[in-house]
Amino acid sequence: MSIDQTELLDGSFALADMVSNSSIAEDYRYMKHILEQDKQAQEMIARFSEMKDKYEEVQRFGKYHPDFHTVSSQIRTLKRELDFHENIANFKKAEKELESLLIECSRILAYSVSEQIKVPTGNPFFDESSCSGGCGSGGSCGCA
Template identity: 40%
Template structure:
C-alpha cells in the first residue's frame, strides 16, 4: 500500500508541475505563435510549398546524387525552407517552440538530477531528435530530413 500511495503522490506532484508549465508565459507565447501561424494564409502557403518540395526531396533521396533531379531538388528544398523560415509568423513560432523545448528540458533535468546525478535528461531537444526536422511547420510527425 505504501508503494501505491507514493505513486499517487508522485502523480499529484507531476500534475502540479504540468499545470505550472501549461500556465507559463513560455507556453502562452508558444500557443499564441502557433495560432498565428495556423491563421496566416501566407505562412500556410509557404508551409505547404515546403512540404510539397520535401515530398519530392524524399523521392530523390532514395537514389541520392545519382537521381537526375538531385541538384535541382536540393536547391528547391533550401529555397522553399529559407522562404518559409523568413516569414515573420513562422520565425516567431520557431523561437517560441525552442523556448518551450528549453523549459521542458530544464524541468526534466531538474527532476532527473533531484533523483540521482547518474540519470540522464534530455538537453537541447535531444529527446525529439529521432526524426524531427524542426522545419517549423507546426504539423505533428513531419519527419522531414531537409534542413
C-alpha cells in the same frame, strides 16, 4: 495506491499545470494560433512539405537522379523562405523556448533522483550544457 504515490501524482499534475500556465507556454500557444491563421505561411508550409517529399525521393538515388540538383536547390530556397517568414520564425522561437523549459524540468526531476540519469535534450552538439560523458572528444569539452 500509497500516500507517497498519490503525493507524487499530485505533484506531477501541479508541475504540469505550472508549465501549461507559464508565460512561455502561453506565448507558444499564441504564436501557434497566429501561424495557423496566416494563409501565406500555411501555403508556404504546404509547398515545403510537397517539395520535401520530392527531395526524399531524389535522395534515394543521390546525385544520379536526373532532378537532384534542381530539387536540392529548390528545397534550400523554400527552407530559407520559411526561416525568414516572420510568423514562422516567431513560432519556431516560441517552440524552442518551450522545449528548453521542458528540458530543464526534465533535468531537475532526473537529477533530484540521481546525477547519473541521462536526460535526452536533443542534439548534443548544440546543447547548452557541457557534455555528460561519452562525447568522444577526449575530455576537451570539459566533461569528466
